[in-house]
Amino acid sequence: MGNTVGAFSKAAFRLESDAGMVNAAYPTTVAGADTEEVLLKSSDQITFLSESLKENLSFEQDVTLLGTPGVPNTDLVSILPAGSLEIRGFYDGLDALIAAAMGFELPLATNSPAAQNSTALISTDSGATSYKDGGNPFASGDIGKFIRVVSGAAEGQVRRISAFVGAGEVTITPAWDSNPVNATTAVMAQEWLHLFELSNHLHDELWTSVYGSYPTGGVGTANDQIIRRGTLGLLKWNPIPQIWRSCFINSLTISLSAGGVLSVTAEFIPFDLDKTSSTNTTGLSNNWAFDHASPLFVTNEQIIFPEISYFRIAATGDAPLDSGDNTGIREFTITINNNLKVDDMDASSTFYRLMPMRNSHREITGNFKIPRYNADTFFDFQNAESELIVNLKITGSTIASSARYINFWLPSLKLESGEAPVGGAGVVPQSYNFRCLTPGAAVTGFPTQNLIAPRSELMIQTLSQNPYSMFRDQQKEY
Amino acid sequence: MGTAKGFATIMGVAKEGSFKTAVAPTDKVPFISEGIKWNYEDKIFDWLQGSAGIPGMDRVFEPSGGSLEAEIVYTQKTDATNFISTGLLIAMAMGDGGTFTGGANQHLLVDTLADPFTVAWNKQINAAKVWEAISCFINTMTITGETNGSLKVTFELIAYDLLTDSSTSEISDLTSLPTTVPSPVLFNQMIFQIADQSGEPGAGDQYGLKSFTLTLNNNLTPPEQLTLDATKTLDYAHTDAMQPIKPERNGHREVTLEVVLGRYSGDDFFDWQNNETALQAYFLGTHPSSSEEFDICFPHLKILDAPAPVSGPEVVEQTVTFQCFTRNSASDIQFSDNATNVTSEFGIETDDQRTAVIYS
Numbered sequence: 001m002g003n004t005v006g007a008f009s010k011a012a013f014r015l016e017s018d019a020g021m022v023n024a025a026y027p028t029t030v031a032g033a034d035t036e037e038v039l040l041k042s043s044d045q046i047t048f049l050s051e052s053l054k055e056n057l058s059f060e061q062d063v064t065l066l067g068t069p070g071v072p073n074t075d076l077v078s079i080l081p082a083g084s085l086e087i088r089g090f091y092d093g094l095d096a097l098i099a100a101a102m103g104f105e106l107p108l109a110t111n112s113p114a115a116q117n118s119t120a121l122i123s124t125d126s127g128a129t130s131y132k133d134g135g136n137p138f139a140s141g142d143i144g145k146f147i148r149v150v151s152g153a154a155e156g157q158v159r160r161i162s163a164f165v166g167a168g169e170v171t172i173t174p175a176w177d178s179n180p181v182n183a184t185t186a187v188m189a190q191e192w193l194h195l196f197e198l199s200n201h202l203h204d205e206l207w208t209s210v211y212g213s214y215p216t217g218g219v220g221t222a223n224d225q226i227i228r229r230g231t232l233g234l235l236k237w238n239p240i241p242q243i244w245r246s247c248f249i250n251s252l253t254i255s256l257s258a259g260g261v262l263s264v265t266a267e268f269i270p271f272d273l274d275k276t277s278s279t280n281t282t283g284l285s286n287n288w289a290f291d292h293a294s295p296l297f298v299t300n301e302q303i304i305f306p307e308i309s310y311f312r313i314a315a316t317g318d319a320p321l322d323s324g325d326n327t328g329i330r331e332f333t334i335t336i337n338n339n340l341k342v343d344d345m346d347a348s349s350t351f352y353r354l355m356p357m358r359n360s361h362r363e364i365t366g367n368f369k370i371p372r373y374n375a376d377t378f379f380d381f382q383n384a385e386s387e388l389i390v391n392l393k394i395t396g397s398t399i400a401s402s403a404r405y406i407n408f409w410l411p412s413l414k415l416e417s418g419e420a421p422v423g424g425a426g427v428v429p430q431s432y433n434f435r436c437l438t439p440g441a442a443v444t445g446f447p448t449q450n451l452i453a454p455r456s457e458l459m460i461q462t463l464s465q466n467p468y469s470m471f472r473d474q475q476k477e478y
Numbered sequence: 479m480g481t482a483k484g485f486a487t488i489m490g491v492a493k494e495g496s497f498k499t500a501v502a503p504t505d506k507v508p509f510i511s512e513g514i515k516w517n518y519e520d521k522i523f524d525w526l527q528g529s530a531g532i533p534g535m536d537r538v539f540e541p542s543g544g545s546l547e548a549e550i551v552y553t554q555k556t557d558a559t560n561f562i563s564t565g566l567l568i569a570m571a572m573g574d575g576g577t578f579t580g581g582a583n584q585h586l587l588v589d590t591l592a593d594p595f596t597v598a599w600n601k602q603i604n605a606a607k608v609w610e611a612i613s614c615f616i617n618t619m620t621i622t623g624e625t626n627g628s629l630k631v632t633f634e635l636i637a638y639d640l641l642t643d644s645s646t647s648e649i650s651d652l653t654s655l656p657t658t659v660p661s662p663v664l665f666n667q668m669i670f671q672i673a674d675q676s677g678e679p680g681a682g683d684q685y686g687l688k689s690f691t692l693t694l695n696n697n698l699t700p701p702e703q704l705t706l707d708a709t710k711t712l713d714y715a716h717t718d719a720m721q722p723i724k725p726e727r728n729g730h731r732e733v734t735l736e737v738v739l740g741r742y743s744g745d746d747f748f749d750w751q752n753n754e755t756a757l758q759a760y761f762l763g764t765h766p767s768s769s770e771e772f773d774i775c776f777p778h779l780k781i782l783d784a785p786a787p788v789s790g791p792e793v794v795e796q797t798v799t800f801q802c803f804t805r806n807s808a809s810d811i812q813f814s815d816n817a818t819n820v821t822s823e824f825g826i827e828t829d830d831q832r833t834a835v836i837y838s
Binding site for chain 2: 198199200201358360361362363372373374375376383385416417418419420421422423424425426427428435436437438440453455456457
């Protein structure tokens with residue numbers, strides 16, 4: 001039996017459900033959680049620093065008056081796990097967390113995530129483990145890239161190229177659920193641009209309730225649900241991982257300060273903890289990785305402060321933002337607070353919580369700090385209650401042809417408070433707190449929003465090596 | 479357009495003639511730090527409208543205020559109207575512009591804090607204008623002193639309005655304030671005399687302190703919003719509903735004094751505490767060469783707490799907390815003229831370069 005050493009710990013997170021998008025159901029029992037739990041593998045590792053998850057077992061003591069001061073018994077009455085994970089920001093490994101916290105990524109295989117430097121494909125009849133293209137687009141160097149089918153009955157599937165057969169054929173893994181037939185179009189790429197938006201709801205619901213144009217002509221069906229909860233695995237003492245099932249993310253705080261690395265703190269609301277999972281069993285945590293099992297995977301990188309391309313802020317009327325709006329900040333924090341109701345129980349949920357749901361408006365708030373006070377720009381914005389727009393982009397090194405990045409878009413915000421105190425003899429810094437608001441219209445120069453009723457007050461783009469649309473259950477390498 | 483640097487900041491204050499009307503500064507404040515800011519309140523559009531997102535917010539109230547920390551110095555001047563001093567702020571906190579007697583200013587706590595003041599300070603952003611807090615009142619004042627240091631005072635201000643581009647004060651008003659260097663009131667220049675009320679405390683009643691903290695809480699109303707008022711319910715015209723109305727006392731003022739004795743070597747304070755003894759005290763500060771003075775006089779105190787815990791192998795110190803009261807009949811405490819009774823919970827007397835009351 002080993003000892004837990006933090007240095008040997010690791011974590012992984014994947015959106016559920018193992019029951020499939022149609023039959024997924026928030027558990028009410030341990031058996032139900034077993035069904036929902038997904039196998040964590042090569043696309044799911046997260047770069048965690050620390051965790052404080054607890055099962056939060058509550059007991060009621062037997063305090064009836066029995067003629068003795070001693071308490072004879074106690075009964076378990078609830079299990080309401082919760083806790084936080086602190087995560088270091090890397091360009092690969094944050095998508096599942098961001099997706100769970102925000103709730104929406106465009107499901108259209110035609111352009112989500114957007115393939116970068118891609119190759120358009122058109123299939124002839126492909127076999128169960130092949131993609132054949134009469135245009136002979138393939139090369140041996142394509143091993144490790146991903147093919148996403150964008151049309152026909154096979155639409156929505158994503159598979160990794162595992163072998164090069166010839167210019168007109170590659171082997172994919174795992175086998176197709178629906179083989180691409182003649183004239184099925186697809187796209188092949190190594191770099192992918194995701195756009196995450198805020199969704200009204202975070203509980204399990206039909207995809208068509210969220211996005212009316214959800215594709216149902218391919219592997220998707222009208223009964224598919226969008227699932228924003230996930231399986232979280234923590235390896236604490238080798239080799240048995242602890243598995244927190246059906247975790248919602250109630251809040252996500254992303255911050256970056258000068259001289260530092262992006263940090264993410266996520267507040268998890270799990271259904272339960274399984275310390276002897278039959279799905280994520282002994283030793284399988286060895287498979288937890290970022291690389292999607294691709295030999296082309298370029299080493300993951302930390303998101304560091306010096307890589308900030310720009311922080312741009314201006315009044316809404318001055319859109320689009322440009323280099324003239326660049327503002328030197330030394331610190332930035334943004335918090336997504338989903339305000340979920342996490343303590344509801346009923347007779348059917350026994351010891352456990354009912355599926356968390358929004359219990360109030362979501363709140364997107366934040367702060368930025370400027371090391372020098374040399375203009376009243378932001379005090380003027382604050383005093384005038386000006387509606388502002390913000391874009392913060394952080395860019396890393398090139399993956400293959402594209403530079404990886406994470407990009408924050410805030411289409412409407414107001415400054416709630418600001419200060420530039422003379423705290424001593426030194427330079428006077430500025431600090432501003434802001435609140436994001438749902439914008440009334442599209443903002444010129446901002447990404448096209450796919451949810452417009454209401455529009456999202458925060459959008460996050462990630463350009464990474466993750467080929468999967470986070471809510472379409474495309475990662476089939478179990 | 480410059481960059482704000484603390485060392486380059488000059489702060490000045492002046493008593494206003496009427497509420498909401500800023501005035502140019504007359505007293506340079508030897509300040510250490512400030513945290514005066516807007517404390518805006520907003521109405522978030524949180525009604526139920528089919529969306530999880532919040533679509534907007536409106537500003538509803540614009541109170542301002544914050545903290546100001548300064549050195550206590552022996553007041554210096556360049557002329558009859560311009561000083562470098564914390565005396566004006568202390569007088570504002572007490573509500574009393576002073577009685578000038580025998581070359582000294584004597585201040586007592588008064589019931590009504592009637593007079594606001596303007597604070598102006600440059601953060602080197604604008605070419606001519608400065609930051610300006612208009613019509614300030616002091617809700618709390620804390621005077622502290624400790625070994626190897628000087629006396630400091632911290633004020634919590636409530637302002638009517640805060641501007642980054644002042645309405646009245648200009649940079650030139652600040653740069654014209656005195657540039658002479660005053661002497662700080664050092665802790666080692668203070669003596670602490672305390673005794674029961676059987677006779678005025680003297681040299682035989684001196685206790686060695688490591689530190690002290692005197693706190694005055696005026697218990698002013700927090701920033702309040704009212705609709706416009708044409709002197710119907712207020713004694714002035716309230717013309718901007720975004721700004722707070724003039725604060726008033728909202729309860730008894732509270733004065734406490736805490737001292738830390740360097741050594742627990744006697745049970746005087748425990749005995750006084752157990753017997754609920756009414757005490758009286760002087761805190762006298764004298765500059766060793768100029769003989770300028772900064773004195774705090776307490777006519778009536780009782781001990782609330784006086785622990786002397788053994789917290790480790792080191793010497794045992796004793797911390798005594800007093801509640802201060804208005805003068806009782808048995809008190810002997812007077813100002814240095816030996817004629818003027820200190821009637822409020824404490825009185826402050828300063829003998830410096832002032833030659834008249836601070837304000838009347």
